[in-house]
Each structure stands twice: as structure tokens, then as C-alpha cells.
Amino acid sequence: xxxxxxxxxxxxxxxxxxxxxxxxxxxxxxxxxxxxxxxxxxxxxxxxxxxxxxxxxxxxxxxxxxxxxxxxxxxxxxxxxxxxxxxxxxxxxxxxxxxxxxxxxxxxxxxxxxxxxxxxxxxxxxxxxxxxxxxxxxxxxxxxxxxxxxxxxxxxxxxxxxxxxxxxxxxxxxxxxxxxxxxxxxxxxxxxxxxxxxxxxxxxxxxxxxxxxxxxxxxxxxxxxxxxxxxx
Numbered sequence: 001x002x003x004x005x006x007x008x009x010x011x012x013x014x015x016x017x018x019x020x021x022x023x024x025x026x027x028x029x030x031x032x033x034x035x036x037x038x039x040x041x042x043x044x045x046x047x048x049x050x051x052x053x054x055x056x057x058x059x060x061x062x063x064x065x066x067x068x069x070x071x072x073x074x075x076x077x078x079x080x081x082x083x084x085x086x087x088x089x090x091x092x093x094x095x096x097x098x099x100x101x102x103x104x105x106x107x108x109x110x111x112x113x114x115x116x117x118x119x120x121x122x123x124x125x126x127x128x129x130x131x132x133x134x135x136x137x138x139x140x141x142x143x144x145x146x147x148x149x150x151x152x153x154x155x156x157x158x159x160x161x162x163x164x165x166x167x168x169x170x171x172x173x174x175x176x177x178x179x180x181x182x183x184x185x186x187x188x189x190x191x192x193x194x195x196x197x198x199x200x201x202x203x204x205x206x207x208x209x210x211x212x213x214x215x216x217x218x219x220x221x222x223x224x225x226x227x228x229x230x231x232x
Contacts, residue, residue, distance in 0.1 A: 004131065009066065013051045044068070054068055054098055055067075095158060098155040102151060102195075104205075165190070
């Protein structure tokens, strides 16, 4: 049975007083699930009193990593299980403050072609569906579950507002601590109260057709005159 990387590691946080005054900090303990038991493997400090969802483990080339945010204005890469900081964004007073990370899980699955039994049809499952036996029933082959080489981050620029915007992350070189963040989608806002992972739909994704769905807020002015709909 394959291990869900999202459950292989977890963190717990405890507030500590900022010795310089101002916002409290966090002492964040990192745990690994070993033989069914949680084992503490490391610790880091975060200079903000709320952890949000800023520790998300993933795999790349059979090695474990995590996106994390020791400084609230940056996204960085941690090596696991060593908990070594590999690099990433540097703290900035104008930085993008992450509050939620999501890295999709992907699995390639093949099924017999109903019209030609000598052929197979490939499809891609994402996230929880990778482990869903109902979705896997009848498959002629099951690929390994892997993390995507893209991720998503929700957050805001420091001092701007508290509306979480969604941006794209390129995490295809984690061993070198390289992260590329891009406003790929323009200004789009995560619906309030929704986790980022629930806002991302990978059901139409495949390597040659990289289409995703994103749930977003669309604000409408009820006093505005309706737009005239013209027939084709």
C-alpha cells in the first residue's frame, strides 16, 4: 500500500513571545510517521503567530520535501526528513505572504479499450482519487502516485488586504531550493472559508493538455444595469 505523502509528515506549533516585542512567533515541530508512530524529526521558527496551512510535504524524484514559510513573507523549500532549508524566496517587507499551499498528487492509470481489447486508454487521477479503489477498479495498470511539479499558493502582499489571491508555483527544482511564483491567472480571489486544495480541480489535467479549474470569487454590483444579451 502506497503512503500518502500528505500524511507522512505533519507539524504542530506553539506560540512563543517575540523577544523584540511585536507579534508572537511560533515554534514549529516537525513529525514523521514511522511504523505507525509520530516521531519528532526537527523544529523551525516562524515569525508570525498563525501557522495557517504553510507546511505541505511533497515528493520529487523519490525524495521528500516540503513547502514552508519560516518568514511570513516568503515561500521556501525544506528537505525531509532532515528538515534542512534548501532555499527559496527571501524575506521582504513587500513580499507575498502565503497562508495556504497546495501541491496536487497525480497518478497515471490505464484501462482496456472497450472497442479494441488490444489497446489501452490512459487517464490521470488527482489527489484523493489516486487512492480511490472505485476509480481504480478494472485498471490494467496503475502508475506510481507522485506530486505534481507545480503547486499553488494563496495569500496576499503584506499590508495590502486580507483577501487571499491564488498564484502558481513552479517547484520542478526543489533540490536546489528554486521556487518560481507567478501571477499566472491574473487577480483571482480564493473564496472565503475554502481551503486552497478544494479550489483546485485537476480532473481535466494531463501532461499534454494542462487544463485546470479554479474556484474563485466574482463580486457583482446589484445596482449595476444588466448586460444586454445579444442572440447569435
